[in-house]
Amino acid sequence: MKNNSVIFLGAAAMAIAAAAPAADAQDTTVTKRVDRLEKEMRAVQRQVFPGGAPTFFEGEITPDNTPGERAKASTPVADLTARVDALESQLQTLTGQTEQNAYQLRELEKQFAAYKTEMDKRFAPATDTVSATPASLPIAPTTRPTTTPVSTTAAAAPTKKPATTPAKPTTPDAARLALVKKVEIPSSGNEQQDAYDYGFRLWTAKLYPEAQTQLKTVVTKWPKSNQASYAQNLLGRAYMDEGKPSLAAVAFYNNYKDRPSGPRAPHSLMYMGVALDKLGRKADACKAFREFDEVYGDKAPQDVRTDAAAAKAKAGC
The missing domain is CATH 1.25.40.10 (Tetratricopeptide repeat domain)
Incomplete structure (x- = not known):
């Protein structure tokens, strides 16, 4: 019985020792995938947002030639993960494009408002400047402009003044x-x-x-x-x-x-x-x-x- 226990513990130890490298290898694979996803996300952001032209940014996405990666892709979990990754990438792209379109729309609205203001100022009818003198006020069709009547006595008054008194000059309004x-x-x-x-x-x-x-x-x-x-x-x-x-x-x-x-x-x-x-x-x-x-x-x-x-x-x- 004691010998059987020793044999079982030895076998378990050997299984653990054999599984450790496999776990390390799996952890390394996950880390590489996360790094790759981050690079892909940064590359997509550079393409979506202003200034993301390839002439300004070098690509960070390179083919993954790690042995065994393509073989693992055929598993259902790997296929599902790839589809989710593709959806996330498309969502990020659409989000970036939406933000860029909204920014361009705001800029166009500002430019149109400025253009409309300028056109309104340029083509607004000029006001007709008319001096507020009695001669330029609206005149009723059937009545003469309102003036202070001059009596015959007032008209004759200047003749009683001395001849040396100068006459008042006629103002432009009166003329x-x-x-x-x-x-x-x-x-x-x-x-x-x-x-x-x-x-x-x-x-x-x-x-x-x-x-x-x-x-x-x-x-x-x-x-x-x-x-x-x-x-x-x-x-x-x-x-x-x-x-x-x-x-x-x-x-x-x-x-x-x-x-x-x-x-x-x-x-x-x-x-x-x-x-x-x-x-x-x-x-x-x-x-x-x-x-x-x-x-x-x-x-x-x-x-x-x-x-x-x-x-x-x-x-x-």
Whole structure:
């Protein structure tokens, strides 16, 4: 019995001694696989994130030619491990690409916001600067500008002063008001027509700021009427005559866009081309003239077609 125990213990010792090298070999294999996985992960990260071009990073993945590795790959556990490793690698790649795409999207949004802000500033309609003098305030269509009446007694008063007393110089505002007072306000009883006619008379008298104010009143009060088409077109011409082609182009465009069937829509489209030509925008001016031909053509009045042909030739279209 004692001899059998000795034999059993000896056999166990020999089995343990034989298993130790196998365990060491297995541990070495696992360590190598972990090292290899870490290298693969670093290589994938270099490819996914910015700066990961192969010209900047040397590859760390090399074929594993360790004997026995390919043979072990045929076991079910090894196959499952390989599939899990492949899934983890793909997940890391997708995660990196998602982060990179999100970063690029944020940068594009910033650039677009900056571009939109710049375009809004560049193409925002310029404000019409009109001095707040009595002559430039909105004028009612059927009433004359409010002025302080001068009595005959007050008018005769200067004759009682000594001849040596110098007369007060006429201020620019007073001179401007005097010019406005010379323009007769129509009173036919048709408020809409009278309002436009008064703006037309101010424009004819070359009182452009006052004419612009009056014409804007017509457009605001009767936006759907034929008079609005006439007034908006004449507003653009008043800006043009005052040397403001950019404001004129906006006024003409708004009339054509808002009232394409209005009686002055063809005129506004033609004059828009003229204003753009004055601004040095030849290509845009030619587009306006082409659109005039396509939209209105022979349907436009003869005088407008004649003016459009001359303006087109002058612009070199």
